[in-house]
Amino acid sequence: METYSFASWNVNGLRAVLKKEPSFEEIARELDADILALQETKLQDGQVSLELPGYTQVWSYAERKGYSGTAVFARTEALGEPLSVRHADSLLPFAGEGDAAQLVAEAATEGRVCALEFERFWFVDVYTPNAKEGLARIECRMAWDDAYRAFLKGLEDETGKPVITCGDFNVAHEEIDLKNPKSNRGNAGFSDEERGKFSELVAAGFTDTFRLLHPDETGAYSWWSYRFNARKNNAGWRIDYFLVSDSIAGQVREADIRSDIFGSDHCPVTLTIEL
Template structure:
């Protein structure tokens, strides 16, 4: 199966920049979105053969996630079951017979790291959530996780050591996640690959110069490692400040 994840940074804007064509060309079994920035009824997308699931933030024009899937799930849940964390539309979980599929938009720590403390509590709650699911059946989760894990995951790591997305605290939480029995699928296949990123600032011609960060992921339960076929970062796909990431897997 082929899964795609993409932070579209405003789905209405992405549609104006070719999203529908990209969606059809990629022809994924499931297409997971982050940062849709929508409320119910603000867009009408018709993708024949796909079920649609949306999670909207209470705050208008902010956050939000969606999943389009060819495969009818057994169950759908929104959020992680913690009221403190479930007002921003950040998580959708689809349950299938043999696995869970989750789209996640992790909170950004923000300018001057104003939300770093909140981000840490989110990380703890989200890890507890997926661990609970993983105890039942394997988990596949994807999204903009707003962290570059290692130095090779961003162009200018020396000057960004204390920037949101590359603090010791955020990277430490990512280490904790992986140590809990999960696989960063891109690094599973390409452990030493450099110069491949999934997000570029709109400033200073960052994408032209490939001055980016790898902050979009497919993470899977380690018990699925023998089913992984490939993981790719589709750097040539435009329409957002992020590019899509892909997972190919036997499930």
Template sequence: MKLISWNVNGIRACVKKGFLNYFTEIDADIFAIQETKLQAGQLALELPGYEQYWNCAERKGYSGTAIFTKKKPLSVRYGMGIAKHDTEGRLITLEFPAFYFVTVYTPNSRRDLSRLDYRLEWEKDLLAYINELDQRKPVVLCGDLNVAHQAIDLKNPKANAKNSGFTKEERERMSAFLACGYVDSFRLLHPDREGAYTWWSYMNNVRARNIGWRIDYFIVSASLKKAIRSAEIHPEVLRSDHCPVAMTLVPDAL
């Protein structure tokens, strides 16, 4: 089972840059996107063979998530069920027989860290939500989590020690999440791989020099570890400031 997650940084712009070519070529069983930046009715994607689920922010041109799946889910849920978190279209949950599939676009704490407190509260509530799901069946969580967990996950850790996405508080929150029985699939299979990034600034040609951050993830319940066959990053895909991340699960192990 092939799973893809990609922050497209505006799906309408990404479509103009060839999103559908990549989508068709990769032929994923489930394909999740974040930062769609649209409202309902602004784009009609023709994706034969796929069910589509969209969660749009109330604010125009902001945030938003979507999931495209070949197999129809047993149930669909938008948001966490907490009003203050559910206006920005940041979460979709699909229930399948063997697991829950959740895509997330974690709030950015902003350059001046003015949204750090809210972001930490959001993550605390997200963990409670995922734990609740995990009590029923395993969880596959993917998306732009807006944090480089360890120093190996960005090019310049010392220079960014107090910056959004690499603060002590954000990294500790990620560690606490994983300690509750979840696994970062990429680091499970590639614990020492350096230079593996999923986001690069548009400034100063940093992508060509691979000065980036790994902030996009597939995280799974520990009970699914044996089902992970591969976890990959596709930096060659250039249609966004993020690149897609992929995970393959072995169906027989689910």
């Protein structure tokens, strides 16, 4: 077995992060991950050029400018080139028919998935659609969650390889995962519907790696509103995750939240695993 380190970060606009100190490249070097996954890059092709020597870069762009988007940087020496790459349109065969299929197809234009196949595993970076204020986009969110769960299981079934998926899932699963569960009950990110779909994902055979190793840890959050001094007061939510196929959950060695790293309203989350 080899030990691999992974990191995931919703950067909430990569161009904005690139203008800050420490630089994005410095943060990437500090994380020193074999794979670094980003969400909400808010880029179009060619808008930035990153100097990350030794990493293969895979990008997924939204058709809408300045919106959504994902990227994965994989250390070539550790992993080799990806055997195959898939994007959000690969969810469409799992989206059913009718309204659900149409909603998933709409979300699939938003650059929300980078799925890379390696020799020993699949690595899937996701930026899950936000249900929006008043749950205005909840139907899309429910359809997406169903299709995404089926897509991950499809990768397992098709190739026989375990799946590691990470990203901004836009849901705090349990009350322990946000500072103010009672006042947020029913709001986007903590609705019964979204929490239920996350429970279905776990039940389908995926392990929340942070809770596996830190089952009772409170105050562990990955996102804070820019309002009300939320980060200073640690009034946050844990909505960024690493999930792994249950078959490899016993090989997880570390799962952490890097709240010491700034530059976005989210902080990176990390995983160390033997494969």
